[in-house]
Amino acid sequence: xxxxxxxxxxxxxxxxxxxxxxxxxxxxxxxxxxxxxxxxxxxxxxxxxxxxxxxxxxxxxxxxxxxxxxxxxxxxxxxxxxxxxxxxxxxxxxxxxxxxxxxxxxxxxxxxxxxxxxxxxxxxxxxxxxxxxxxxxxxxxxxxxxxxxxxxxxxxxxxxxxxxxxxxxxxxxxxxxxxxxxxxxxxxxxxxxxxxxxxxxxxxxxxxxxxxxxxxxxxxxxxxxxxxxxxxxxxxxxxxxxxxxxxxxxxxxxxxxxxxxxxxxxxxxxxxxxxxxxxxxxxxxxxxxxxxxxxxxxxxxxxxxxxxxxxxx
Amino acid sequence: xxxxxxxxxxxxxxxxxxxxxxxxxxxxxxxxxxxxxxxxxxxxxxxxxxxxxxxxxxxxxxxxxxxxxxxxxxxxxxxxxxxxxxxxxxxxxxxxxxxxxxxxxxxxxxxxxxxxxxxxxxxxxxxxxxxxxxxxxxxxxxxxxxxxxxxxxxxxxxxxxxxxxxxxxxxxxxxxxxxxxxxxxxxxxxxxxxxxxxxxxxxxx
Numbered sequence: 144x145x146x147x148x149x150x151x152x153x154x155x156x157x158x159x160x161x162x163x164x165x166x167x168x169x170x171x172x173x174x175x176x177x178x179x180x181x182x183x184x185x186x187x188x189x190x191x192x193x194x195x196x197x198x199x200x201x202x203x204x205x206x207x208x209x210x211x212x213x214x215x216x217x218x219x220x221x222x223x224x225x226x227x228x229x230x231x232x233x234x235x236x237x238x239x240x241x242x243x244x245x246x247x248x249x250x251x252x253x254x255x256x257x258x259x260x261x262x263x264x265x266x267x268x269x270x271x272x273x274x275x276x277x278x279x280x281x282x283x284x285x286x287x288x289x290x291x292x293x294x295x296x297x298x299x300x301x302x303x304x305x306x307x308x309x310x311x312x313x314x315x316x317x318x319x320x321x322x323x324x325x326x327x328x329x330x331x332x333x334x335x336x337x338x339x340x341x342x343x344x345x346x347x348x349x350x351x352x353x354x355x356x357x358x359x360x361x362x363x364x365x366x367x368x369x370x371x372x373x374x375x376x377x378x379x380x381x382x383x384x385x386x387x388x389x390x391x392x393x394x395x396x397x398x399x400x401x402x403x404x405x406x407x408x409x410x411x412x413x414x415x416x417x418x419x420x421x422x423x424x425x426x427x428x429x430x431x432x433x434x435x436x437x438x439x440x441x442x443x444x445x446x447x448x449x450x451x452x453x454x455x456x
Numbered sequence: 457x458x459x460x461x462x463x464x465x466x467x468x469x470x471x472x473x474x475x476x477x478x479x480x481x482x483x484x485x486x487x488x489x490x491x492x493x494x495x496x497x498x499x500x501x502x503x504x505x506x507x508x509x510x511x512x513x514x515x516x517x518x519x520x521x522x523x524x525x526x527x528x529x530x531x532x533x534x535x536x537x538x539x540x541x542x543x544x545x546x547x548x549x550x551x552x553x554x555x556x557x558x559x560x561x562x563x564x565x566x567x568x569x570x571x572x573x574x575x576x577x578x579x580x581x582x583x584x585x586x587x588x589x590x591x592x593x594x595x596x597x598x599x600x601x602x603x604x605x606x607x608x609x610x611x612x613x614x615x616x617x618x619x620x621x622x623x624x625x626x627x628x629x630x631x632x633x634x635x636x637x638x639x640x641x642x643x644x645x646x647x648x649x650x651x652x653x654x655x656x657x658x659x660x661x
Contacts, residue, residue: 285489287638289482289568334544338536341565345529374532377566384562428462429648430641433481437641444634 148379173249175259181232183244183259190225191250201248202230207258208242272453274402280378281410282440284393287378292436294372294411301415305408307351307369309401312379315347316400319383320393333387340383348374378403391405403452413443463588470592477600477640478647483568487558487604487634494617499553499603500560501598503546505591507538507564512578512590514538519579531574532565539565569593608639 174186183204195201199216206212215233222228230433236242241260249255279288321342327333352370353365373379382403386396417439426435474480477487488498506574511534515522522530543561545561546554554561564570573593578586609615612631629635 200538231625239473283633285633286485286563288488292481292484334540336539337534337562337565341532342529345532361492373568375568375571380566381559381563384559427645429645429652434641434645434648437637437644441634441637441641444637448634 163211165390171252171255172257175244175257176235176262177238177259178229180235183230183232183236183242184228185228185244185257186248187226187228189250191221191228193221193225195248195341196228201246203245204230205243206237207290210243242304256262267394270395270398271402271405274399275406275409276447276450277453279406279410279447279450280381280403281407282444283451286442287376287407289441290372290376291407291411292433294369295414295436296418298412298415298419300369302408302412303366304372305404305411306370307366308373308376308379308407309404311344311347311351311370311373312324312382313400314351315344315379316386316396316403317393317407318343319333320386320391320396320438323383323387327387331448336384336387337380343383344374344379376407378407410443414440457479463584465586466588467592467595470589470594470596471599472596475596475600476569476593476594477597477604478644479573480569481644482572483567483597484640485563487601487640489633490557490560491543491601491604491608491636491639492631492633493609494602494613495553496556497603498598499546499550500557501594503557503561503602504564504567504570505594506542506595507535508570508594508597509587509590510538510541510572511535512586513569513583515574515578516581516586518585522579527575527579534574535570536565536650557613568653569597580628604636604639604643607643608635 158422171188172185173188176184178184197219199219202215202216202218202219206214214236216230218231218235220229220231230244238261241258243256245254245256245259249253274280278284281288281291290304294300321387322339322343323336327335332339348370355366355370382400385391386399391397391399414436418436421439430438470476472521476482477484486500490500511531514530514534542564544558546561573589577589581589602628606616608630609617610622611627612625612629612635614620630639
């Protein structure tokens with residue numbers, strides 16, 4: 144009984160995912176992609192009339208999230224064989240969003256509607272890279288600095304702290320997502336965000352502590368001390384707040400948490416590599432300790448500014 | 457920490473000898489992140505002062521009821537409650553300043569300085585002393601933030617509190633986000649230098 148039910152569920156999900164693909168392939172439109180900063184290229188299954196295809200009044204384009212804002216086109220050009228149309232927009236497009244294009248009278252069909260979006264995996268990967276490098280939480284958002292300066296003296300400490308932190312942040316971010324979407328939002332309890340999120344973080348830290356102590360005492364001996372520090376880190380509470388602000392779904396949440404943890408690990412490791420060298424260097428006595436660490440971190444922050452133009456996919 | 461300290465001593469200790477930013481080196485995130493102007497520093501300082509004083513007093517009142525084993529979660533939840541209060545108040549009455557401070561108001565909940573004061577002071581001392589201690593620490597944070605904001609605003613945009621005083625912009629670099637690290641580092645080194653200089657001059661006498 145149970146088994147047939149599971150089979151039905153699997154079948155239903157498969158249909159749910161595959162159905163849109165077949166629907167797209169049937170019609171006039173073969174392929175649609177973004178190109179450059181402000182273009183959409185549409186490939187058609189057969190040639191169409193040039194006058195109709197190049198009349199920009201025939202197209203209506205908007206982002207799926209807000210259908211009220213119609214994006215302005217500056218031109219539409221038909222390719223040589225009459226099989227592909229390039230739509231050029233006046234303003235750059237936000238390629239993260241799904242765009243809906245509605246075309247009138249194309250190939251004699253009254254109205255053709257199709258969606259243009261980037262590959263979702265690429266978008267998820269973009270979130271990861273963004274949290275890791277472009278918006279690194281330590282060097283470009285200036286969060287988690289207390290723990291950052293406290294534990295970046297030695298490479299081994301840095302690695303331990305980074306790994307424990309990544310583990311805790313992924314678990315607590317996923318839990319916060321569930322609480323936010325299934326308890327806080329349905330019951331209009333959004334003002335309790337801070338209390339609930341910090342409670343969940345403490346809970347996760349306590350749970351990881353207990354589980355690790357029983358399951359792997361050796362790992363606990365080397366990593367246990369860092370668990371207490373995790374809770375004093377602003378990043379761990381910033382991630383749930385960001386995901387609540389942006390209405391991320393569960394995959395996006397996972398990627399953001401992974402990127403935040405990985406970015407913290409990266410920053411700690413880089414800083415500890417410099418700190419180990421600084422111990423041998425001749426530093427003016429007034430700069431010893433924290434002042435020089437701050438100046439090094441400032442240089443890292445400037446270096447990380449270089450990632451700001453990075454765009455993957 | 458002795459009980460015989462006067463309120464004035466408790467306040468000056470928070471501002472000078474145990475300044476949260478320059479001496480204890482805690483709560484550095486906002487000191488680097490949003491200290492671009494004196495006003496930003498002042499606003500966040502007020503928020504921290506509020507949370508610090510009220511959490512200190514709350515914990516001090518209930519210190520005999522809280523079981524020692526669950527004291528840290530209790531502190532966290534107390535702080536979170538007061539942060540929620542100031543967060544909602546600022547969002548309602550000062551939306552412009554709130555937008556500038558962004559996520560940092562909510563992040564007060566993770567500031568090490570507040571938990572540390574509760575653990576070190578408020579859970580042992582009477583309500584009155586806890587109040588003044590919280591006041592001192594909050595003011596110390598505010599003064600530190602405003603000092604960094606003053607340096608950055610003066611050097612970066614040649615202005616103080618938004619009024620143009622210099623008429624030119626000496627070093628635009630200081631208003632850029634990453635300069636926060638440099639300013640804090642240099643100011644710490646400067647205070648260290650004063651201390652060394654002071655001790656040396658005393659020793660020579």
